Amino acid sequence: MNLEPMLAPRSVAVIGASNNPDKVGHVILQNYIDAGYEGKLFPVNKNAERIGNLESFKSVLDIGEDIDLAVIAIPAPLVPQVMEECGKAKVKTVIVVSGGFAEIGETALEEKIARIAIKHKMALVGPNCLGVMNPRSRVDTLFLPTYKLGRPTVGGVSFMAQSGAVGSTILDLISSEGFGLSKFISYGNAAYADEVDILEYLIADKDTKVIVMYLEGIKRPKEFLELARRAAKAKPIVVLKAGKTAEGAAAAHSHTAALSGNYETHMALFRQFGFTIADDLSDLLYYAKILASESAAATGNRVAVITNGGGAGVLAADAVASTSNLKLAEFSAETVKALKKTMPILSSMRNPLDLAGDANYAIYGNAIDILQKDKNVDMFIIVALFQTPGADDRLANELVRYKNSIGKPMIAISIGAAYTQSHKTMMESAGLPVYDSPSSAAKALSELLKYSEYKRRRR
Amino acid sequence: MNLEPMLAPRSVAVIGASNNPDKVGHVILQNYIDAGYEGKLFPVNKNAERIGNLESFKSVLDIGEDIDLAVIAIPAPLVPQVMEECGKAKVKTVIVVSGGFAEIGETALEEKIARIAIKHKMALVGPNCLGVMNPRSRVDTLFLPTYKLGRPTVGGVSFMAQSGAVGSTILDLISSEGFGLSKFISYGNAAYADEVDILEYLIADKDTKVIVMYLEGIKRPKEFLELARRAAKAKPIVVLKAGKTAEGAAAAHSHTAALSGNYETHMALFRQFGFTIADDLSDLLYYAKILASESAAATGNRVAVITNGGGAGVLAADAVASTSNLKLAEFSAETVKALKKTMPILSSMRNPLDLAGDANYAIYGNAIDILQKDKNVDMFIIVALFQTPGADDRLANELVRYKNSIGKPMIAISIGAAYTQSHKTMMESAGLPVYDSPSSAAKALSELLKYSEYKRRRR
Missing domain, CATH: 3.40.50.720 (NAD(P)-binding Rossmann-like Domain)
Structure with a gap:
């Protein structure tokens, strides 16, 4: 027909x-x-x-x-x-x-x-x-x-x-x-x-x-x-x-x-x-x-979580570990060393990487720069809570820039009302998928991995 | 302290x-x-x-x-x-x-x-x-x-x-x-x-x-x-x-x-x-x-679903039946008889009650009038899809009016963008909880019932 x-x-x-x-x-x-x-x-x-x-x-x-x-x-x-x-x-x-x-x-x-x-x-x-x-x-x-x-x-x-x-x-x-x-x-x-x-x-x-x-x-x-x-x-x-x-x-x-x-x-x-x-x-x-947005196929199941909200990072860790196929990445020794040099003193150097509530686009950029070189990391969840003092248009732009260059699956979690929604729309229009809860984000990455594995088997 | x-x-x-x-x-x-x-x-x-x-x-x-x-x-x-x-x-x-x-x-x-x-x-x-x-x-x-x-x-x-x-x-x-x-x-x-x-x-x-x-x-x-x-x-x-x-x-x-x-x-x-x-x-x-909104305690687990979208009604039926404690109400013979007299020809007289896409506030009102008398019905899920031709401010008002008089737990499901959101806010401000998916609505009713039962046991 x-x-x-x-x-x-x-x-x-x-x-x-x-x-x-x-x-x-x-x-x-x-x-x-x-x-x-x-x-x-x-x-x-x-x-x-x-x-x-x-x-x-x-x-x-x-x-x-x-x-x-x-x-x-x-x-x-x-x-x-x-x-x-x-x-x-x-x-x-x-x-x-x-x-x-x-x-x-x-x-x-x-x-x-x-x-x-x-x-x-x-x-x-x-x-x-x-x-x-x-x-x-x-x-x-x-x-x-x-x-x-x-x-x-x-x-x-x-x-x-x-x-x-x-x-x-x-x-x-x-x-x-x-x-x-x-x-x-x-x-x-x-x-x-x-x-x-x-x-x-x-x-x-x-x-x-x-x-x-x-x-x-x-x-x-x-x-x-x-x-x-x-x-x-x-x-x-x-x-x-x-x-x-x-x-x-x-x-x-x-x-x-x-x-x-x-x-x-x-x-x-x-x-x-x-x-x-x-x-x-x-x-x-x-x-x-x-x-629709993920040009990079998932090649592994180890997820790095970067966050400007500690509690949201904890929930993301729970959500990742609750899926059937994902796990939290363990950062390499080089990564931890590099993070210690660059990161704010309040941050722990573990996954989820908590950049603390005043993290701005530059701090996110430093963290992603370091983690994208880590062979233990296959995928990224970036928690960007736009209620915090450091999160603004520049952060949204920076995340979109990384999304388009990082070569690994990357999604964001941003939860909130009007100010958050406008940044979510901007990031999504530019190709970065944004989720409104830790569990929906983890489920989506989990399904992406399943589809990537299906495609690999069928190649 | x-x-x-x-x-x-x-x-x-x-x-x-x-x-x-x-x-x-x-x-x-x-x-x-x-x-x-x-x-x-x-x-x-x-x-x-x-x-x-x-x-x-x-x-x-x-x-x-x-x-x-x-x-x-x-x-x-x-x-x-x-x-x-x-x-x-x-x-x-x-x-x-x-x-x-x-x-x-x-x-x-x-x-x-x-x-x-x-x-x-x-x-x-x-x-x-x-x-x-x-x-x-x-x-x-x-x-x-x-x-x-x-x-x-x-x-x-x-x-x-x-x-x-x-x-x-x-x-x-x-x-x-x-x-x-x-x-x-x-x-x-x-x-x-x-x-x-x-x-x-x-x-x-x-x-x-x-x-x-x-x-x-x-x-x-x-x-x-x-x-x-x-x-x-x-x-x-x-x-x-x-x-x-x-x-x-x-x-x-x-x-x-x-x-x-x-x-x-x-x-x-x-x-x-x-x-x-x-x-x-x-x-x-x-x-x-x-x-917060439910003044009426849940006295039973039988849910009536009224909808202006057949598919959404089907999903609501699935969501209700997927909870651990709710089930779809079976309408009484008197209810079916009364519905047959009043309802548009396109409707089936079963639960979920599908009022069809052109249902307006008056048709919803007739349906709720009949169902609220049915002793087989303990709770109401009203699916009101505001994309449809008949759904407007009058429907939102009518649902709020029933919510405040019906004496049984009642929630709404309305899913969509700007036009829907404005009606959702209006209904919620007036005390009618509105959900953005069938499963969240069913889960909420299920939890309300659990809490009502806990309270009854503890009285």
Whole structure:
């Protein structure tokens, strides 16, 4: 199934476009305009001559130009006829955002639109979905206004989900993270395009560096597992699967009519295939950001912790030692000697290296200069608490500079409100992943190491 | 040890106050002024006649008025003499923020200041600490400027920590939460006032509804455990203890010269004493906010989940079923019948109750009206995703209204960026705890139930 015309269309028809701002079709059209979409845009509405400043058409059949994508936002019972018209008009791809299909028992209606798509060789995403977003080509079929749901910048992380609500929530969260989005695909009931088609597309997509997926059910388990087996060789895959418990599995079935299968069996296979397993929504972001930013593969499991807060260093040591595969590095004798020459008197020369509360960018720089030469250190966690007197813009800049030159995995922990958040965003936009708790940081490094080891085994 | 004059002083001397804005003593004095402290403020500096607009004194002995609190921010070797002067001047309480004592091996110097405090019957907090904050009496000895570290509003949660960095980080985080602060005490090396004295004070403090503590070591384990045994009967206690792993315990020792003791033994006792155990910094906030806001005790473990996002409902079901003590409620036949009459056609009438993406405040209201009558429901998780079309200020208001009338524990899950955050803050300020992930919400309800059961057993 060729999804490229859907994600980078030269022309888009919005069927159900409307002058009424309460209509989904209005919001979708407006979002295309707001996003600065540069292709051709055709509103389709049986009853309107114009929608906003654009000429409107009674049917896609009246447009008379090639249509790469038709976004359909009309009541479910009217969808089959409109899809037939799309087929006749040689529309390449279709997104049905409307609900009212299998999720409320209307399986016959859903099968009908799938058959129409297959007959006309149209790629179909949906129904009952949010659709797609691609900030590079300024494609945005979401029917949620931008003030409610932030739109991410261009980046390397792609996200796929059946669930529109989980999808929109993740998208909103990504919008306040520095790492940016490649593709977003919310595919709802998956009447035609399903996990297999979408994963296949994202594996092939050169702008996608990391694939993040939220799964409820898997429609074609055999094909999906066959594809999954080789997927993580191409790029990191982070997965959150709902239906971990019997209660969750029952709820997932009621939500998307999806059979969620045996959770543990799936997880065991996913692990074997090199997938990174998330336990919660927040994990998806924690893992995506380290996998997207980390150019250096992890070559060992010994972590150096540098901190300007003693207690935070202790918690980071606990968090590192609590993972299944990381440990605290033991500094070499040369390192300790060099540290003693350079470091403030209050510091102990042990790992975690406590630079004390008044450490500034220069003291951090000295410490990293020394530790990056230590062969006992494989990875860095830099605790930078911006509440302290010495931590400011210069520290954020210095850490980003080291991140880009150090040649070993490096992440930061910065926890706090407004002042901290602004520095976090700055560091993340420049490629340094920042975590808001010791345990999330340690978990992320642990998963990076697992993926690095998977890649080494598969080389 | 009477800490009341320290937390609600009628007069404060700042020893080491300075006109130089880079000095800690300058920041402390300025923070008192900025906070609008209404008691008497006396800068003490050997070399200055005036500090800002205030008359300055060469020594506390020159002030000639009752001093409730002296905050000492001068180099460590000078502290003993100044403390002797405080003793002679009948100063009631002293905070030594200066470092340079036991944490760098200067134990004799630390013992010396402890002896001086004991001799003169002065309460002493520190050395090597941030000091205290009490937004009610506008006491703020922190030497971190307000633009770097937000100051919380007045509330019912008190926080105690040895570590200044962990303390300031938590304080900064609390500043962006709605629940507010009662007392903050960072006690550093605990030369005199230690865990026992501070916990005792907070148990007796009528403005403190919930006590949150970050512990590295415990100085007097026997006395502490004796006190801890009866502490949670008085009010909920949330504890995060560092040194869970051997690596963390070693780092804690190096940080505050604290012997952290056996982590598992302590945790087993704390659990038995009814403490709420946090595993990470973020847990401290998650648990504090539910324990501070929840007027209704949990009387059972059956949770109803209401959601405007199907996927988020599924994840909430998984999260509830993954706790050790909660389960999803099964709606009664009357409930299902009533829901069928009222709910939108797209909803399933099961738990989690999916109101679909366009649910507005009125639909939520109908659902809660029906479910609150169901005897099979003990607690409520309301998933309110503000990215969706129907969720707005009216929904936030409606949920707060129900929270204050429903008579059963109720929390919300709202996940997202700016628009969501503003609604979260509004709901939390009005007493409805809001969580940013299904698992943190379920963990919080689970801990509330454990505490309610502990209280019932102890009645």
